[in-house]
Amino acid sequence: MFYFLKGLEIFKMIYNVYELMANKYLFSNYALIGENLDLKQNVNLEIDQNGRITHISCDNISENIEILANHQTFLMMPGFINSHVHIGDNFAKELGFNKDLGEIVAPPFGLKHKLLRQTPKDIKINGIQNAVLEMLSNGITFFIDFREEGVDGLKLLKTALTDSSINFLALGRFMDESEIESIFDIADGVGLSSYKQITSSNKRFIVSAKHKFKKIIACHCAEKIRSENLIDKIFNDNIVDVIIHGTKFTKKDLEKINRYNKSLVLCPRCNGYFGTGFPPISEVINLKIPISLGTDNLMVNNTDLFEEIRYLYRISRVLCNYNKELQVSSKDLLKMITINAAKNFNLEKEFGSISIGKFADVFLIDLGSPNLFSSKLDSNNIYNLITQRTKSENIKKTFIKGGLVFEKS
Numbered sequence: 496m497f498y499f500l501k502g503l504e505i506f507k508m509i510y511n512v513y514e515l516m517a518n519k520y521l522f523s524n525y526a527l528i529g530e531n532l533d534l535k536q537n538v539n540l541e542i543d544q545n546g547r548i549t550h551i552s553c554d555n556i557s558e559n560i561e562i563l564a565n566h567q568t569f570l571m572m573p574g575f576i577n578s579h580v581h582i583g584d585n586f587a588k589e590l591g592f593n594k595d596l597g598e599i600v601a602p603p604f605g606l607k608h609k610l611l612r613q614t615p616k617d618i619k620i621n622g623i624q625n626a627v628l629e630m631l632s633n634g635i636t637f638f639i640d641f642r643e644e645g646v647d648g649l650k651l652l653k654t655a656l657t658d659s660s661i662n663f664l665a666l667g668r669f670m671d672e673s674e675i676e677s678i679f680d681i682a683d684g685v686g687l688s689s690y691k692q693i694t695s696s697n698k699r700f701i702v703s704a705k706h707k708f709k710k711i712i713a714c715h716c717a718e719k720i721r722s723e724n725l726i727d728k729i730f731n732d733n734i735v736d737v738i739i740h741g742t743k744f745t746k747k748d749l750e751k752i753n754r755y756n757k758s759l760v761l762c763p764r765c766n767g768y769f770g771t772g773f774p775p776i777s778e779v780i781n782l783k784i785p786i787s788l789g790t791d792n793l794m795v796n797n798t799d800l801f802e803e804i805r806y807l808y809r810i811s812r813v814l815c816n817y818n819k820e821l822q823v824s825s826k827d828l829l830k831m832i833t834i835n836a837a838k839n840f841n842l843e844k845e846f847g848s849i850s851i852g853k854f855a856d857v858f859l860i861d862l863g864s865p866n867l868f869s870s871k872l873d874s875n876n877i878y879n880l881i882t883q884r885t886k887s888e889n890i891k892k893t894f895i896k897g898g899l900v901f902e903k904s
Contacts, residue, residue, distance in 0.1 A: 517543075517544060518541055518542060518543055518544070518549065519541075519542040519897045520539060520540065520541055520542070521539070521540040521542060521571075521855060521857070521894065521897060522538065522539050522540075523538045523569045523570065523571035523859060524536060524537070524538075524563070524568050524569050524570070524862075525538065525556075525560065525568075525569070525570045525571065525862070526538035526553065526570065526571035526572070526849060526857075527570070527571070527572050527573065527829070527849065528551065528553060528848075528849050528850075529848055529849065529850055530834055530848050530850065531826075532573075532826055532829055532830065532833070532834070532848070532878075534556055534874045534877060534878075535553035535554065535555065535556065536553065536554050536555075536556055536560075537552075537553060537554045538551065538552070538553040538571060539551070539552045539553070540849070540855055540857075540897075542855045542896075542897035545896070546854050546855055546895070546896020546897050546898070547845075547852060547853065547854055547855070547896075548849065548850065548851050548852065548853055548854070548855050549851065550851065551849070551850075551851060556873075556874045558873075559871065559872060559873045560862070560872040560873060560874070560877060562862055562863050562872070563863070566863075567861045567863055567891065568861065568862045568863050569859040569860065569861060569862070569891070570859065570860045570862050570877075570881070571849065571857050571858070571859055572634065572829075572833075572849075572857060572858055572859075572860065572881075573833045573847060573848050573849050573856065573857060574634060574635065574636025574637060574833075574846070574856035574857055574858060574893070574894075574895070575633070575634045575635045575636065575637075575800045575832045575833060575836075575858075576635070576636075576637040576638070576639075576787065576832060576833060576836035576837060576840075576842070576846065576847065577630065577635050577637070577638040577639065577788075577789055577790055577798060577800060577832075577836075578639050578760040578787040578788055578789040578832075578836045578839060578840070579639060579641065579713075579739050579760045579762055579788075579789025579790070579791055580626075580638050580639065580640055580641070580789055580790055580791065580792075580793065580798070581607075581640065581641050581643070581791065581792045581793060581794075582622075582623050582626045582627075582638065582640050582652070582793060583611065583619060583622070583623060583640075583642065583643060583644070583648060583651070583652065584607050584610070584611065584622075584792055584793055584794040585622035585623060585625060585626040585793040585794065586610075586614060586618050586619055586621065586622030586794075587606075587607065587610050587614075587622075587794040588793070588794055589794070589795070590606065590610065590794060591606050591607070591794060591795055592795075594606065595769070596718070596719055596769040596770075596771055597719075599769075599792075599794070599795070600688075600792060602643070602688055607643075607792065607794060608643065611643055611644055611648075616651060619651060619655075620651065620654060620655040622793075623651075623652060623655035623656065624655055624656075624659070626793055626798065627656065627659050627661050628901075629797070629798050630661065630798045631661065631893045631900055631901040632887055632890060632893070632901055632903070633798050633799050633800065633801070633887050633890065634800070634801075634858035634887075634890050634893060635661075635798060635800060636661060636662060636846075636856040636857075636858070636893065636895050636900075637661070637662040637663065637836075637842070637846055637856065638661070638662075638663050638664075639663070639664045639666065639713075639789070639840060640652065640663055640664065640665050640666065640686075641666050641668065641686035641688075641713070641739075642665050642666060642667050642668060642682070642686065643668055644668075644670075645667065645668065645669060645670035645674050645678065646667070646670075646674055646677050646678065646681065648667070648668070649665055649667045649678070649681055649682050650681075652665055653665070660895045660896070660898065660900050661895065661900070662846070662854075662856070662895065664683040664684065664840060665682050665683050666682060666683060666684045666685055666686030666711070666713055667679075667681070667682030667684075667685060667686065668685065668686055668687065668688065668692075669685070669692075672696070672697045672700060675697065675700045675701055675704055676700070676704050679704040679705065679707070679708040679710055680708060682710070683710060683711070684710040684711035684712060684713065684736075685701070685705075685710070685711075685712045685713070686712075686713050686714075687712065687713070687714040687715065687735075688715055689714070689715055689716075689725070690714050690716065690725045690728055690729050690735070691725065693728070693732070693734065698732070698734075701734065702734060705734065711736040711737060711840070711841070712734055712735050712736055712737075713735065713736065713737035713738070713739060713760075714729065714735045714737070714738060714739065715739045715740055716729060716738050716739065716740060716741060717740060717741050717742060717743040717744050717748070718739075718740040718742050718743070718766070718771055719742070719743070719769075719771045719772075720743060721743035721744070721745070721748075726744075726748055726751075730751050730755050730757075733755065735757065736757065736758060737757065737758040737759075737760060737839060737840070738752065738757055738758070738759050738760070739760045739762070739789070740760075740761065740762060740766070740774075741759055741761070741774065741775070742761075742766050742771055742772050742773070742774050742775075743772065744774075744775050744778075745775075745778075746775075746778050746782075749775065749778050749779060749782055749784060750782065752782075752784055753782060753783075753784060758785075758787070758838075758839035758840070759779070759784055759786050759787075759839075760786065760787050760788065760789050760839065761774045761776075761779075761786050761787075761788055761789075761807070762788065762789045762790065762791040762796075762803075763776075763788070763803065763806050763807045763810060764790065764791075764796055764802065764803055764806045765790065765791035765792060765795060765796050767806065768795050768796060769795070773810045773814060774807075774810075775814075776807065776810060776811045776814050776815065776823075777811070777814050777815045777816075777818075777821050780811070780815065780821045780823055781820075781821060785830075785835045785838065785839070786831055786835060786839075787831050787832065787835045787836035787839045788800060788803045788804065788807065788831050788832055788836070789803075790803060799887060800832045801882070801885050801886070801887070803832070804828040804829070804831065804832060804882055805882065805883060807823075807828070807831075808823060808828060808882070808883075811823050824878070825878035825879045825881065825882040825883075826878050828882050829878065829881070829882060833847050833848060834847050834848055854895070854896050855894060855895075855896055855897040856894065856895050856896065857893075857894050858890050858892065858893040858894065858901075859890070859891050859892045859893075860881070860885060860889050860890055860891070861889055861891050864888070864889045866884055866886060866889070867880060867884055867885070867889060888903070890903065891903050
């Protein structure tokens with residue numbers, strides 16, 4: 496028995512995943528565990544046939560992190576959640592370079608919408624599938640998509656992802672009133688380009704469908720211009736669950752986020768790309784709003800959430816004027832793309848952390864990579880190292896429900 500276990504330990508070290516009896520086991524030298532992303536070592540996950548974690552065995556960190564010679568030293572992290580993306584425009588990368596936000600994305604005549612109408616389905620499907628491969632290589636195991644083109648756009652997305660294991664919510668957009676109920680029926684919710692889409696004539700149909708199907712509504716708001724009238728309508732009508740952007744929000748607007756229990760998703764890099772400004776991060780931190788992050792339009796932005804949290808950290812250092820009370824920690828940054836994201840979309844029972852009962856959606860970083868070398872690596876500074884230095888090339892394997900879905904060759 497001793498020799499069997501010794502051999503098993505070596506096998507785990509090399510291959511990370513193995514099966515014993517009916518369950519699957521996933522091993523990592525280190526991992527970020529639970530809702531607080533606590534660092535543990537010698538971590539072993541037991542995963543049932545449905546892909547859920549049934550048991551976690553691990554040790555506390557007793558000393559500095561040890562990078563194994565001649566072996567990869569893995570850190571397991573919970574799969575990232577991309578809280579806002581338009582995956583359907585991935586086929587049109589950089590075709591809007593140096594153009595204004597309205598020129599590119601404003602429906603129905605923005606460049607993106609023209610291209611969506613003109614481009615053959617097979618090219619759009621190929622773009623979606625390649626976007627998923629890119630997300631998996633970046634450790635993203637779940638994304639929330641704003642799907643244009645009404646019912647047809649939703650069907651296209653589901654066709655493209657028929658054979659994919661990635662998790663996603665598809666938020667549809669109705670082309671006219673006749674599509675409202677169909678969108679609520681086949682989508683996971685509704686994603687509005689603006690609250691202007693809610694009119695006196697269609698509001699009652701939307702409210703009725705929302706109650707009938709019990710699905711979420713998300714809405715772009717104050718990305719480029721702050722319209723107090725529209726913002727007041729969003730909160731007074733109380734139809735919208737998730738607000739995207741809020742780049743031009745004031746403190747008064749943000750206080751309503753907490754008061755009305757709304758979720759807020761920021762897309763700082765995309766705001767920077769379009770030159771619309773920086774999200775009001777100092778007020779967000781001060782009000783303790785549990786934001787999550789999205790990479791937004793793929794025609795202008797890649798899917799790397801490590802880049803997203805680094806960009807947000809840097810602008811927070813400027814906008815918060817080095818106020819120590821408003822400093823954002825590396826753990827906070829990681830929670831924005833894991834814990835917070837799951838809660839903002841009511842997914843926290845199954846996703847967002849490496850916890851018993853949740854799906855084994857994780858990825859492995861090789862701590863022995865040259866760009867992650869540090870003369871001192873311990874349980875305190877590893878979070879800073881991860882957030883500030885990790886590249887997609889450091890992600891060696893991604894798992895969904897315990898199954899290997901990406902491996903870097």
